[in-house]
Amino acid sequence: MMLRIGAAFGRSFFVLLESEGPPCGPACGASILGKVIGGQVSLSALFSFLKQWPKVKIMVKSVFIQSSHSGYDDQPGKAYHFPKKHYLSRVEQTVGDWVIFYEGRRGGGRGYHAVQRVLQVRNDPSDPEMAYAVLDIGSELSFENLVPRWVEGQGPFETGLPRSRGSNTSAVRLISDKDFARIINAGLEARREPNAIPRTGDINAGLGCADAQATFDPQYSPREMLLFQRAFRERSFARQVKHAYGGRCSMSGLELRNGGGRPEVEAAHIVPVSEQGPDTVRNGLALSGTVHWMFDRGLLSIRDEHEVLVAKNAVDEATLDRLLLPDRRLIDPVDQVFKPHKSYLRWHRENVFKG
Numbered sequence: 035m036m037l038r039i040g041a042a043f044g045r046s047f048f049v050l051l052e053s054e055g056p057p058c059g060p061a062c063g064a065s066i067l068g069k070v071i072g073g074q075v076s077l078s079a080l081f082s083f084l085k086q087w088p089k090v091k092i093m094v095k096s097v098f099i100q101s102s103h104s105g106y107d108d109q110p111g112k113a114y115h116f117p118k119k120h121y122l123s124r125v126e127q128t129v130g131d132w133v134i135f136y137e138g139r140r141g142g143g144r145g146y147h148a149v150q151r152v153l154q155v156r157n158d159p160s161d162p163e164m165a166y167a168v169l170d171i172g173s174e175l176s177f178e179n180l181v182p183r184w185v186e187g188q189g190p191f192e193t194g195l196p197r198s199r200g201s202n203t204s205a206v207r208l209i210s211d212k213d214f215a216r217i218i219n220a221g222l223e224a225r226r227e228p229n230a231i232p233r234t235g236d237i238n239a240g241l242g243c244a245d246a247q248a249t250f251d252p253q254y255s256p257r258e259m260l261l262f263q264r265a266f267r268e269r270s271f272a273r274q275v276k277h278a279y280g281g282r283c284s285m286s287g288l289e290l291r292n293g294g295g296r297p298e299v300e301a302a303h304i305v306p307v308s309e310q311g312p313d314t315v316r317n318g319l320a321l322s323g324t325v326h327w328m329f330d331r332g333l334l335s336i337r338d339e340h341e342v343l344v345a346k347n348a349v350d351e352a353t354l355d356r357l358l359l360p361d362r363r364l365i366d367p368v369d370q371v372f373k374p375h376k377s378y379l380r381w382h383r384e385n386v387f388k389g
Contacts, residue, residue, distance in 0.1 A: 093131040095214045096124065097192065098167070099205040100135050102142040107158070107166075111150070111174050111312055114167040115158070121206040125167050128152045132258050133167075134209075134217055136183065144371075146181035146191070146217050148314065149261060150174040174312035175267055177221030178274055191217050218261070222270055228295040229276040264307075271313040275301035278367040279320035285334070285342055286322055287359050302326045304378040309385070315367070316375040325357060335387035338376045340364040345388040 098114050106115035114133075116125060129152050137144040151170040158164035184190050184197060192213050260266055281297040282289035290298035302319045305311030321329060328334045328349070335343040342362045344354060359365070366373055383389075 093129065094127045094208050095131050095211065096128045096133045097136050097146070097207045097209055098133050099207075100137050100142075101140065102137070103140065106164075109166075111171055111314070112169055114152075114169065115164060116167065116205060118157075118163060118165050122155070122165060124206045124208055125152070125165070126155055127208065128167070129154055132173075132214070132261065134214065134221075138183075142371075144180050145183060146177065146221055148174060148176045149218065149221070150312075171312060172307065172310035173261070174314055175222075175261060175270065176274060176314040176316075178225060178270060178277075179221055179223060181217055181220045191220070214258075224270070224273055225277060227277070228291070229273065229281045229297055267313045271303075271318060272301040274315050275318035275320050278315045278318075278369065278372040279365070280368055282320065282365070283322040283325055284320050284365045284367075285325050285329075285358055287365060288322055290322070298322060300326045302329055304374060305381050306330075309381075311378070315372040317378045319364075319374065328357075329382075330386075332386040332388040335383045335389065336364055336374065336379050337383075338379055340366070340374075343383070343387060343389055348388065 100108060100110070100114075107113075108115050114125075116122075132149055132151050134146050135148045135150070136146050151173040153168045153170050156166045156168055158166060181191065183192070183195070190197070192207065192209055195207075276297055276299055279299070280289070281291070281299055283299050288298075292298075299320045299322055302321045303311045303313075304317050304319060307313075311317050319329070325334065333345045333348045335345075337343060340363055342358055342364060344362075349357075364374075
């Protein structure tokens with residue numbers, strides 16, 4: 035059972051109830067929570083009430099700072115490494131909820147660039163002072179737009195965050211649902227360009243957050259509900275991958291469009307969603323329809339060095355000559371940061387490829 039307590043106190047909380055209810059029964063619980071949401075009960079009274087449950091976990095959203103030059107054992111998409119002394123209590127509050135990843139100028143400069151759910155916290159077996167935030171691999175969604183920490187004339191996306199020093203240097207920062215929604219809306223607003231046009235269907239379908247311009251009420255329209263929607267994630271993933279590869283097939287080099295600019299190319303997951311593959315550009319390839327079909331069925335795969343592999347006796351050479359580039363190599367995305375991750379390519383070779 036999960037109860038959502040509104041943002042009357044500046045930050046809204048998720049309360050995960052792991053028992054059947056408080057000693058006074060569910061009716062009492064509903065009454066107390068109604069008064070809390072209505073502002074008639076203090077926060078301290080709420081927590082006293084919640085202590086009646088044997089197990090209560092309060093969930094909040096956060097920003098995790100990442101750096102490509104970090105000395106920590108971060109495993110992007112899988113685990114976040116952090117010192118327990120400074121951040122354990124904060125990270126524990128994020129378990130079960132969403133966190134946004136931020137990369138500063140010295141760590142790569144991407145700003146807010148992805149969102150993902152935290153599954154649990156585990157101690158680092160090799161260092162008693164450290165721990166890992168274990169991430170839900172399949173929940174990762176990269177942003178269509180890199181979001182800066184600070185916008186001139188508007189200030190920070192995180193309410194109260196100073197421009198420098200202070201909490202700005204904290205590697206784990208708890209944020210409100212309202213700030214979370216602002217960052218998500220900015221990061222997932224669709225690019226209005228030819229590559230954003232869906233391959234089939236309504237040309238304006240699914241452009242970004244459907245209600246991105248609406249007033250955000252965390253009590254009634256939590257942005258995390260959108261992040262769970264498969265259709266929304268698929269559309270965002272497709273736009274990101276097609277944009278990264280300039281609307282052309284990464285194996286054949288073909289860039290086919292109709293008179294309205296609609297691209298023929300499709301966005302393929304390297305590790306499929308059914309196997310917990312994330313919706314990130316590094317787990318994607320832009321492929322023409324036929325090549326996509328062959329890749330998903332294991333007739334084609336890719337080495338770590340981006341050489342295209344062909345299953346033995348699967349396709350005749352004349353057909354391959356028409357479908358693939360002469361050097362049988364993958365075309366890299368325009369921005370090298372979006373190159374396919376080796377771990378995803380290895381998974382495809384070991385689990386899908388019929389070579």
